[in-house]
Amino acid sequence: MTILLFSIFIVLMLLRVPIAISLALSTIIVLTQIDFNLQMVPQRVFTAMDSFPLMAIPGFVLAGVILARGGISKYLIGALRAWVGHLSGGLAVVTILACMVFAAISGSSPATAAAIGSIMIPAMVNAGYDKKYAMGLVAAAGTLGILIPPSIPLIIYGITAEVSIGKLFMAGIIPGVILGGVLVASAIFYAKKNNYRGGRKIPWGERGKMSLKAIWGAFLPFLILGSIYSGAATPTESAVIAVFYSIVVSVVIYRELRWKDVRPIIVESLNITSMIFLIIGAASLFALYLTNAQVPQQVGEWIASSNMNKFTFFLIVNLMFFVMGTFLEAVSIILITLPILLPVLAHMGINPIYFAIVMTINMEMAMITPPVGLNLFVVSGISKEKLGEVVKGVTPFIALFVLVLVLVIVFPQLSLWLPERMDY
Amino acid sequence: MKKVKTYWALFEDISAGTFFSVGITLIFYGVVMRYVFNDPKPWVEEVSRYAVIWGAMLGIPIALRNNHHIQVDMLYEKLPAYMRRWVDIFASSVGILFCLFYTYYGFMLVYKRYSSGMVSMDVGVPMWIIYLILPISGVMFLLRFTERLADVWRGKEVSHDNPVI
Numbered sequence: 001m002t003i004l005l006f007s008i009f010i011v012l013m014l015l016r017v018p019i020a021i022s023l024a025l026s027t028i029i030v031l032t033q034i035d036f037n038l039q040m041v042p043q044r045v046f047t048a049m050d051s052f053p054l055m056a057i058p059g060f061v062l063a064g065v066i067l068a069r070g071g072i073s074k075y076l077i078g079a080l081r082a083w084v085g086h087l088s089g090g091l092a093v094v095t096i097l098a099c100m101v102f103a104a105i106s107g108s109s110p111a112t113a114a115a116i117g118s119i120m121i122p123a124m125v126n127a128g129y130d131k132k133y134a135m136g137l138v139a140a141a142g143t144l145g146i147l148i149p150p151s152i153p154l155i156i157y158g159i160t161a162e163v164s165i166g167k168l169f170m171a172g173i174i175p176g177v178i179l180g181g182v183l184v185a186s187a188i189f190y191a192k193k194n195n196y197r198g199g200r201k202i203p204w205g206e207r208g209k210m211s212l213k214a215i216w217g218a219f220l221p222f223l224i225l226g227s228i229y230s231g232a233a234t235p236t237e238s239a240v241i242a243v244f245y246s247i248v249v250s251v252v253i254y255r256e257l258r259w260k261d262v263r264p265i266i267v268e269s270l271n272i273t274s275m276i277f278l279i280i281g282a283a284s285l286f287a288l289y290l291t292n293a294q295v296p297q298q299v300g301e302w303i304a305s306s307n308m309n310k311f312t313f314f315l316i317v318n319l320m321f322f323v324m325g326t327f328l329e330a331v332s333i334i335l336i337t338l339p340i341l342l343p344v345l346a347h348m349g350i351n352p353i354y355f356a357i358v359m360t361i362n363m364e365m366a367m368i369t370p371p372v373g374l375n376l377f378v379v380s381g382i383s384k385e386k387l388g389e390v391v392k393g394v395t396p397f398i399a400l401f402v403l404v405l406v407l408v409i410v411f412p413q414l415s416l417w418l419p420e421r422m423d424y
Numbered sequence: 425m426k427k428v429k430t431y432w433a434l435f436e437d438i439s440a441g442t443f444f445s446v447g448i449t450l451i452f453y454g455v456v457m458r459y460v461f462n463d464p465k466p467w468v469e470e471v472s473r474y475a476v477i478w479g480a481m482l483g484i485p486i487a488l489r490n491n492h493h494i495q496v497d498m499l500y501e502k503l504p505a506y507m508r509r510w511v512d513i514f515a516s517s518v519g520i521l522f523c524l525f526y527t528y529y530g531f532m533l534v535y536k537r538y539s540s541g542m543v544s545m546d547v548g549v550p551m552w553i554i555y556l557i558l559p560i561s562g563v564m565f566l567l568r569f570t571e572r573l574a575d576v577w578r579g580k581e582v583s584h585d586n587p588v589i
Binding site: 012013014015016017018019020021024025028038039041042043045046049050051052055058059062232233236237240241243244263266267269270271272273274275277278327329371372374 | 437440441444445447448451452454455459469472473474476477479480481483484486487488490492493494495496497498499500511512514515518519521522525526529530532533536555557558
């Protein structure tokens, strides 16, 4: 039955049926074969969405959209350019740093790549950077959106695995900064090799002025992460605080939001939220089938009897994530695999918070590996280039991701040190 | 027909947008009441949750209108044009099939909850009203897939490519 399910799923997907509907329909077909009460289906879809922690997703999506449209990302980039734009490779470094700051406010990688890329790709190309490199850099650095908290995949992981979302968020910070640092180092190296010059040096007075302007946006990551770390607010609450803070900053201080922006902002947030919610609903049906057919138990028993060690486990799991990541996006992969993997993690004594970060770095690669890579679509869209060109630009970066992935797997403390310091 | 489509899109946006914004605003209201006025409102969590879900479910057809439901183009891109048309027709028909199923069983659920008189946990709203969103969004989703099927059937040049923000 499970093989039948996967076969139907893959056929539907290849025939260009949206992934969420392929997943839902293939599960429903198999459920009819095992005398399942189909009336449970819509209720199950509804219950899957009916969770207060899940409401952090629309919150952080909306905050990200407002940020990109309300001038906050523009002023952040302006200030970063004033400080490091004149160095060799400065613009590439600005791109990475801006992605990191944006990632600390938004929970989505495509949103990060879109917000920073729409400004920085033209800027880098004007300064003489190779366009393929500029596009690849934005697609790669944009994936930090889901590793540096807040993060939509980590919210979904937390709800599915019943782990504290706050702790998962904290676990992503150090690996996120390391990955950002590796990208910065590679950018400086690349610029030195190709002899890219920076722009003119900005005088101190102007730097101060730009920073003062950007400080309102730069305060937001501290507000979000601080409120979660201290336990003062849940991720959902901090998401809506971020929404209203960015509305106030965009309307009152930057004066860049008008009434005519309201409809596009809401529709853009709905596009992303509803797409994710439909996948959540569809995947919950799939999980229902898995539990019914006792697949997690079977896999768990198989692993237990095969005496697999942790090394082989990580090797197999990472390969599986990589292959799935080429044609699925992050939310589906997490919701499909996690119910099967959780009992295995428990059996092998692997900390689920540490595993979440390993998984998230894999999901970052999923965003930049064709044929389905959300960041590739976004970058190809904003730079009006063929998908293949973006793929060429981004491929060298995969090696850096694998390097950081290995580091995070070998040193669990990189992800566990911060969450273990939380009081609650 | 074009005018009808414009107004229908507006209707979709307003209905989904209202529930969505009200839900988010209510969560914020709950935060303000709890932390600033030290007067937590227990009804807020449930009402805001249902409002956001209503908004997100009404947004599913909007996301289809804007090509935001992710699909795999791997095979499609390699097909000749006449095969692509049949694949498009197939994919839209599968979408319609899903919507019919979802609407029918959604309606059955509403009917069952209506007869049993079950109410929500905190506020006591009848559950059949809350579940009404299932058949409603199902029909609206169905309309968008039907539009898509009509477009590809007539061989209209419409792009259904993956999302670009």
